[in-house]
Amino acid sequence: MNFFRHRNFARWLRWSAVAAGLLFASASFAADPIKIGQVAALSGPSAQSGEAMTRGLKLAIDEINAKGGLLGGRKLELIQRDDESNPPKGLIAARELIFKEKVAAFFGGLDTPVSLAIVPVANKEKVPFIGIWAAGTAITRNGANPNYVFRVSAVDALVDVRLLKHAEKLGAKKAGLILINNPWGESNEKGLKAAAENNKGITIVGVEKFENNDVDLVPQLTRLKQAGADVLILVGNAAPGAQVMKSRERMGWKVPVVSHWGISGGRFPELAGPTAGDAQFVQTYSFFGEQSPTGKKVIAELSKKYPEIKGPADIFSPVGTANAYDAMHLLAAAIEKAGSTDGDKIRQALESLGSYDGLIKSYKQPFTADNHDALGPDDYVMVHYQGNDIHPVK
Numbered sequence: 001m002n003f004f005r006h007r008n009f010a011r012w013l014r015w016s017a018v019a020a021g022l023l024f025a026s027a028s029f030a031a032d033p034i035k036i037g038q039v040a041a042l043s044g045p046s047a048q049s050g051e052a053m054t055r056g057l058k059l060a061i062d063e064i065n066a067k068g069g070l071l072g073g074r075k076l077e078l079i080q081r082d083d084e085s086n087p088p089k090g091l092i093a094a095r096e097l098i099f100k101e102k103v104a105a106f107f108g109g110l111d112t113p114v115s116l117a118i119v120p121v122a123n124k125e126k127v128p129f130i131g132i133w134a135a136g137t138a139i140t141r142n143g144a145n146p147n148y149v150f151r152v153s154a155v156d157a158l159v160d161v162r163l164l165k166h167a168e169k170l171g172a173k174k175a176g177l178i179l180i181n182n183p184w185g186e187s188n189e190k191g192l193k194a195a196a197e198n199n200k201g202i203t204i205v206g207v208e209k210f211e212n213n214d215v216d217l218v219p220q221l222t223r224l225k226q227a228g229a230d231v232l233i234l235v236g237n238a239a240p241g242a243q244v245m246k247s248r249e250r251m252g253w254k255v256p257v258v259s260h261w262g263i264s265g266g267r268f269p270e271l272a273g274p275t276a277g278d279a280q281f282v283q284t285y286s287f288f289g290e291q292s293p294t295g296k297k298v299i300a301e302l303s304k305k306y307p308e309i310k311g312p313a314d315i316f317s318p319v320g321t322a323n324a325y326d327a328m329h330l331l332a333a334a335i336e337k338a339g340s341t342d343g344d345k346i347r348q349a350l351e352s353l354g355s356y357d358g359l360i361k362s363y364k365q366p367f368t369a370d371n372h373d374a375l376g377p378d379d380y381v382m383v384h385y386q387g388n389d390i391h392p393v394k
Contacts, residue, residue: 033077034070034341036061036331037097037106039090039118042082045239049110049265052317053132054080056324057107059301064332071335079103083114090114091121098125104341105130105331107324110237110265112136112184123148126343128350130331132323135159135260136187140372148347150372152327152360153319156184158377159260159282160191164199166280166382167231167258174205176229176255178220178244180236180262181209188235188260205229212240217247225253234259234279238266245272245279256280265317269388280384284375285322285360286392287312294359298325313389326358330366330374 038057040050061076069075079101081093090111097103098121105128108115115134122129123144131139131151140151167175177192179185189207196204206227208220221244224232234244234257241263248255259281269276287299302321303309315321333356334349335341351372356363366374382393 031073031075033075034335035077035079035101035103036328037094037101037103038078038080038109039083039093039097039106039114040080040109041085041111042080044084045266046085046110046237048267049133049317049320050082052315052320053107053109053324054078055302055306056132056321057328059298059305059321060325060328060332062305063301064329070332071339071341076332083109083111085111085114087111087113087117091117094118094121094129098122098127103127104335105343105346107132107327108139109133110262110320112139112187113182115139116183119144119149126347128331128334128343128346130327132327133265133320134184136184137191138183138187146344146347147372148343150350150367150374152323152330152366152374154261154282154284154375154380155373156187156260157191157194159380160188161195161199162282162377162380162382163233163258163260164192164195164202166282167233167256168199168201170231170256170258170280172231172256173202174228174230175202175233176205176221176224176227176231177207177233178217178224178235179207179209180240181211184262185209185235192233202231210236210240210244212237214240215243217244218251221247221251221253225251225255229255231255232257234281235262236260237262238264238268239271241279242268242271242273242276245275249273249275261319264319264383264390269385277385277387280382280393282380283383283390284319284379284381286381286383286390287315287318287322288391292359294357298322298359316388318390322359326356326360326363326374329358330356330363 042050065075083090097106108131110133112134129149135154135156137157206224257279259279337349338345350367351369383390
C-alpha cells in the first residue's frame with residue numbers, strides 16, 4: 001500500500017512539474033518583447049540624422065511600453081544596425097534583422113541608395129519596411145504586389161514640385177540643377193524635369209552632377225551660371241551640399257539656393273560656413289512656432305530625456321525625430337489592429353488604418369493599398385538655417 005501511494009505521489013509530482021512548466025512557458029511567451037528593427041547611419045558624416053531618428057523611435061516606444069505595450073502586454077524592443085550610408089552594409093543589416101533577430105518590422109534611414117538596396121529583401125521576406133527619411137520615389141513605388149514598403153517622409157516626385165514652386169516664388173525663371181551623382185540624384189532629376197513640364201513659369205537651363213567627396217564645384221556652377229541660371233536647385237547631403245555653398249561663395253555668385261532636405265542631415269552650418277543660411281530647404285516638420293498638443297508633449301519629453309535640449313533650437317535634424325515618432329506609433333497601431341506580428345497581417349493593417357492624431361498632422365487614412373506614402377506636398381514646409389538652428393522661411 002505504501003508502495004502504491006509513493007508511486008501515485010511521484011506521478012502527481014511529475015504532472016505538477018509539467019503543468020507548472022506549461023504555465024511558465026505561456027507566461028514567458030506573453031512577456032516576450034516584440035522586436036522592431038532600425039537600419040540607419042549611426043556612424044560617419046550622417047550619424048546625427050541617425051541619432052535624430054533613433055530619438056523619435058525611442059520616444060514613441062517608451063510611450064507605448066509605458067501604457068502596457070502591445071498584444072496583451074508585450075513590450076517593444078528596438079534592435080539597431082549601422083549601415084554607414086553604404087548600400088551593401090545596409091542590405092547585410094536588413095538581412096540580420098530579418099533572419100537573425102526575427103523583427104516584426106523595421107525602419108530605414110537617411111540614404112535612398114541604401115533603402116533601394118533593402119526594398120527587394122523586405123518584399124521577398126514579407127517583413128514591413130518603413131522609411132523615415134530617404135525620399136527616393138521608387139522606394140515605395142517599387143512595383144511589388146503585395147508591397148511591404150511604407151514611408152512617413154517626403155517623396156521626391158512631390159518635393160520636386162514644391163522646390164520649383166518655391167524657386168518661382170523667389171522670382172526665379174531659369175533653374176540650374178546641381179545634383180548628387182547617385183540614384184537619389186537621378187530620382188530628383190527625373191522628378192524636377194517632370195515638374196518643370198507642368199510649371200510654365202520656370203524652365204531648367206542646365207543639369208550638373210557631383211560626387212560625394214568633391215571639394216571644388218566651381219566648374220559645374222560656372223556652367224550653370226553661363227547657362228543663365230537664376231536659381232540653384234540643390235540635391236545632396238550635408239557634406240557635399242556644403243561644398244556647393246562654398247564654391248558658390250568663392251565665385252561671388254549670389255544666386256538663390258533652393259534645396260532638398262539632405263543638407264539638414266549633418267553638420268551643414270559648420271561645414272558650409274557663413275553662407276549656410278542662404279540655402280532654403282524643405283522639411284516635413286518644424287518644432288518652431290505654435291505647436292499642437294502633441295508637439296508640446298514631444299518637446300517636453302525630449303527635454304526630459306535629453307537634458308541638452310532646452311527648446312526647439314536644440315532638436316537637431318528635426319524631420320528625423322518627427323517622422324520616426326509618427327511612424328512608430330502608426331506601426332504600433334497596425335500591430336494592434338492585426339493582432340499579430342505576422343508581416344502580411346501587419347501590411348494589411350497598415351493599408352487599412354483609421355485616423356491617428358500624430359505629431360506632423362492628423363492622419364485620416366495614412367496608407368492605402370495603392371499609396372504607401374503617409375505624407376504629401378501639403379505637409380512640407382520651407383526652412384533655412386539661422387546659425388545652427390532651423391527656422392521656417394517667412
